[in-house]
Amino acid sequence: MANIHALIVGAGRGSRFGSALPKQYTTIGNKTILEHSVACLNHECIADLTLVIAQDDEIASTLTFDFDKPIYITTGGAERFLSVKAGVEHIMKNGASFDDWVLIHDGARPCLPEQDLNNLICVLDGLTDEVGAILATPVADTLKFVQDGNIKHTINRTNLYQAQTPQVFKAGALLAMLDDVCDKGLMITDEASGFEQLGQMVKIVIGSCQNIKLTYPDDVVMIQALLGLPFQIT
Template identity: 30%
Template sequence: MHSSDAEIDYYYIVAAAGVGKRMGLDYPKQFLEVEGKPIFIRTLEMIEKNQKVTGIVVVTNKEYIYEVKKMCQTFKVNKVIDVVGGGKERQDSIYNALEKLPKESIIGVQDGVRPFIEERYIEDSYTKLMMEPNLDGVVIGMPVKDTIKVINSKGEIVETPTRDCLFAAQTPQVFRGEILHRSYEEAKKQNFLGTDDSSLVEKFGGSVGTILGSYENIKITTPEDLLIFSK
């Protein structure tokens, strides 16, 4: 059980260690500028605005650490407490960032190229964990609108899951620091590679709740995704 009587420190890890291949870029997509501002900076600015957030650790490609630090200074993102190098997989990158944060805290993980994070995601995730001591984490996401098919290695449909039970996970994903640290340590020991942060916490016994996000809370991955900025 976890006490909800006192506020505890709230940190964010922002994953900005991607590449730009699917965007047709020769540089990481998080540096793509929209209206004069890199996408990941837009994400950082929204997190920084929240008064509960104590600090932010950005994880990026090792060769861009200095550049990311300079961008944070230029755009006056003052809650960034460190910028660390990423690893081979996203999971390795988050592990590197986690080493900079205390276990006795609440830790949110956010995609750097998911710039439509809303204030309520940050606020409500923290509040839900404080109010519901049975939960170890909270994931923002939305019900799946399309019918999903499970296929085999030959591309043949083998199952059609009930859509009512399907939930498309987004970020932020917010956890109690102790279990997030422990889950990442166990995953490293067991060579387990999860699909997101929640999958690690789930595997190692954590209970994770959900909060409705928005269908516009997309991860910028392909050139078509940029059309959302013109809405």
Template identity: 40%
Template sequence: ERIWAVIPAAGIGARMNSDIPKQYLKIEDKTILEYSINRFLEHSKIYKVVVALSPNDSYWEELPYKDNPRVLTTTGGVDRVDSVAAALAFIRESEGAESDWVMVHDAARPCLSSRHIDNLITSKESSPDGATLAVGAIDTVKQANKRQTIEKTIDRDMVWLAQTPQFFPLGTLKHAIDSALKEGQTVTDEASAMEFAGYHPSLVIGSRKNIKITEQEDLLLASIWLSHGID
């Protein structure tokens, strides 16, 4: 069986206050998206990388993947989950097999280390329902109400912040996402679709360096990690 990487890169990054979608902003000589893609291309166990792009994308052509047979593109959708669903459908319609596995990774997380890809792949032996990278909560966690007043403090040891990659059997994930969408569930990551379908994915310890670039201040942090080493 093969392992595919799926990179949803069809967002506009509204919180970034930038004209260019955040995945196309540059750190040193490369766009954020290139760092994210290259980590998978460098990994010998990753078969191919499928990137979901916006139908209005005008930046992809500039990237150096035109002649790379391991990088494929498809058209993403309105929300992140629609982009992932489109990529999974694309894989199934091309050469994807039910027994293949898929690793979904945000375009906006350029500081992923290959060690964490390894750890996810290893987790497959003991986690048939798949797994996501995640980190424990550092701060004290408060549950609030709509008025922004604290209701209670949640046991921090039970709180994990989900990152990507998230790693699942292709067929199972596709069914889970398709049915969650059909039933109108809010799906902000792949694990939540799996949970909704009754599965219990594992948590594999990620890294606080594996940030999702969301606001301007994240760019400086990412450039520090990328230049000082992310392993």
């Protein structure tokens, strides 16, 4: 298998979380969410990790990460996809080839099960027509389309999935897609959606509902329970 380079995006402010401190620096069990997220990627098949942070970030360099391979830090952009692009370019400068894999994970997903990561990595060698693979879970709840606070109709949830991270793609294809997004002035919320706009296929690997992303304050209680750690928020 080609080398796998992990990339964690931690440059966001987390406006929906409603805290002056970026949400990835929320502390649970004497470790930040970001430290927990990095530890999830401490896997024998991952060669190194690039951490993308905000330009004015003064916290990341003070943290201690449970990760056995080299860690590199670079700065991101105003949007998530620009931060991913900066991270991929940094990985390429460190010697990665176009055929290496880049495994992108959110800095605010601290509960990624090891089995989910194993399952994602295991499908990579078997990909044929797909440009990469992502973790996702089937939508379980009934979905309502709402306008002006009123339900307009119910959405058929058959074939609907909630995208998660990690998302894994070949470095060369990923960089080409991100260049295309920038050139066309597009906005994407995850890397898979960028490939969708290019008409390229992405493999779905069923993930766990435990792999939640810290988005709202209520999520902290769930993350605390999943990690089995005492709650402390700072």
